[in-house]
Amino acid sequence: QSVLTQPPSTSGTPGQRVTISCSGSSSNIGGNTVDWYQQLPGTAPKLLIYTTNQRPSGVPDRFSGSKSGTSASLAISGLQSEDEADYYCATWDDSLIGVIFGGGTKLTVL
């Protein structure tokens, strides 16, 4: 069981806006920035959002990240079929002294 809690799955229709939550504690999300990774089927994860709300070059602005207290969120607007993937949040944990990942959320585009 992951220290960071994500919903196992979510879904949306093309064009819709979806959000994925990531819940942690004061020793991780509460005191550190959050990253989000997208893993398309059969491929390696790809950095989607870093330091909570920054997009690497090439990531569409349809993807955005935010944080409030000990929870973080990834929002995807204008949902597209190619967004169907697994999404993972990650952050540093001050107690464990290491990086922790959420359990992942499978996004299905209906």
Place this chain on the structure above:
Amino acid sequence: QVQLQESGPGLVKPSQTLSLTCSVSGASISSGYYFWTWIRQPAGKGLEWIGRIYSRGSTTYSPSLKSRVTLSLDTSKNQVSLKLNSVTAADTAIYYCARGEWPLHSLDIWGQGTMVTASS
């Protein structure tokens, strides 16, 4: 363009040592404030952080694996190595190496991963 490529035996016997290499091209593993991380993913499951090694050689390991893991740099070959001893079936997974840059903990470049099965 920085690229990472994992390699190593695809099959390891239980109780033996898993040894993997991450070959880095397009950047020197010993320069700057980069660190090199190993992550693994059992089939159908989530990501697990194994540990990281900085360009100067300092390391941080996952508490759950710390007693069995060793990361090292081979600057002559520009490679990062992972050794995990006393493997069991629970260590069966895809193993990824990835790059990050201090002071961030995000991983901006990933290798394609290599599958390792622990079985007799």
